[in-house]
Amino acid sequence: MRLILAKCVLVAGICAGTLSPAVAQGTSVGPSGLKIPRFVSLKSDRVNVRGGPSTDHKVKWIFRRAGLPVEIIAEFENWRRIRDSEGEEGWVYHSLLSGRRTALISPWQRTGTIVSLRDKPNEKADLAAQAQIGLQVDIKTCEKSWCEVSAKRHQGWLKANLLWGVYPNEEIN
The missing domain is CATH 2.30.30.40 (SH3 Domains)
Known part of the structure; x- marks a missing residue:
């Protein structure tokens, strides 16, 4: 009881x-x-x-x-x-x-904002693709403060703090 x-x-x-x-x-x-x-x-x-x-x-x-x-x-x-x-x-x-594991790119930002995905986990790396905020992406891996993500046929690295669906400093393999 x-x-x-x-x-x-x-x-x-x-x-x-x-x-x-x-x-x-x-x-x-x-x-x-x-x-x-x-x-x-x-x-x-x-x-x-x-x-x-x-x-x-x-x-x-x-x-x-x-x-x-x-x-x-x-x-x-x-x-x-x-x-x-x-x-x-x-x-x-x-x-x-x-x-x-999936994430949304910066859903808190203003509609129409574009973010850059990089070839490597570095802000100075070559541009791999561009994406609008709110885009749903698959998370491939996260290390330190970067995550490798993909959507449709595009993939690249994005700072983890631009993703809703990942905790700060979370590592995903």
């Missing part, structure tokens, strides 16, 4: 947003055994985001873009609380998420 009551209090606190994900989890590792927070991507081009961790909760909105990066900030059983690049939060069933 105490275990059920404790679970109810935990879920209520998470759903109400009164507990931070770290406090709600009590550790930086969730029930899945994976780190919290962490970035993942949407597996499907139709993903319901709910107000709480069950199908009993209403759908808050629907993502319609496979591969979009989201940040897992909490876990409850098979449900993941996610945050998108605009700061919106909700719950998604775990099987609708993928470990594939």
Whole structure:
């Protein structure tokens, strides 16, 4: 009975947003055994985001873009609380998420801004391609403060601080 009551209090606190994900989890590792927070991507081009961790909760909105990066900030059983690049939060069933790493190029910048991808992880390296902000890219690798990314048939290196979907100084192989 105490275990059920404790679970109810935990879920209520998470759903109400009164507990931070770290406090709600009590550790930086969730029930899945994976780190919290962490970035993942949407597996499907139709993903319901709910107000709480069950199908009993209403759908808050629907993502319609496979591969979009989201940040897992909490876990409850098979449900993941996610945050998108605009700061919106909700719950998604775990099987609708993928470990594939993607990112958005500088979604916080003004529309129409162009960024330069380089041949090597160096600001003075040759230009590999140019991309508009908001473009969704696949992350191939990140080292130090640079990430190698690709989109369609283009690839190049971009400073990690221009990507939403990568933590500062994160290494991705």
